[in-house]
Amino acid sequence: PLSVYVVSGGETTSKDTNESGPIAFDGVEDLTTLERRVQAAANNGQMTLVEFTADWCVSCEVIKREVFGDPTVKNELQDVQRLSIDVTDYDASDKVIMQKFNVVGPPTLMWFGPDGQERRNARIIGELDAEAFLERFDQARRTTNDTTGSNT
Numbered sequence: 001p002l003s004v005y006v007v008s009g010g011e012t013t014s015k016d017t018n019e020s021g022p023i024a025f026d027g028v029e030d031l032t033t034l035e036r037r038v039q040a041a042a043n044n045g046q047m048t049l050v051e052f053t054a055d056w057c058v059s060c061e062v063i064k065r066e067v068f069g070d071p072t073v074k075n076e077l078q079d080v081q082r083l084s085i086d087v088t089d090y091d092a093s094d095k096v097i098m099q100k101f102n103v104v105g106p107p108t109l110m111w112f113g114p115d116g117q118e119r120r121n122a123r124i125i126g127e128l129d130a131e132a133f134l135e136r137f138d139q140a141r142r143t144t145n146d147t148t149g150s151n152t
Contacts (some may be wrong), residue, residue: 002140016055022068023077025051025084030093031100038065042116048081054088060107070130075094119143
């Protein structure tokens with residue numbers, strides 16, 4: 001009788017948008033990998049979104065469901081590299097990354113422009129909805145397109 005609550009085996013595992021779940025992120029384990037991936041995207045003129053998350057972070061789950069599951073957000077992020085740093089265990093590697101970027105804890109979302117530099121003015125700390133997320137994304141893109149200088 002409980003079979004109606006069991007997830008069927010036919011769910012998609014697409015790395016991009018899928019109909020039922022949030023958009024996917026690639027996991028990153030250490031600072032060297034993070035910096036290499038951000039630079040590789042920058043070399044291709046691509047923005048990067050980095051999320052700090054943890055299993056115990058209730059707000060992270062809300063963002064995952066309500067923001068990264070939103071069809072408009074999923075569509076807007078198609079050309080953005082998406083990286084996730086899971087700080088559930090808060091090990092030495094997590095501490096190094098968090099200290100490097102002055103991240104207090106999850107949820108924190110950071111934008112890196114196609115120049116490989118963080119758009120600090122568009123950083124997201126805490127819970128927000130899809131509309132506010134898209135406003136910050138637009139802010140990060142405007143900063144990216146601003147030729148007057150860096151905003152770091």
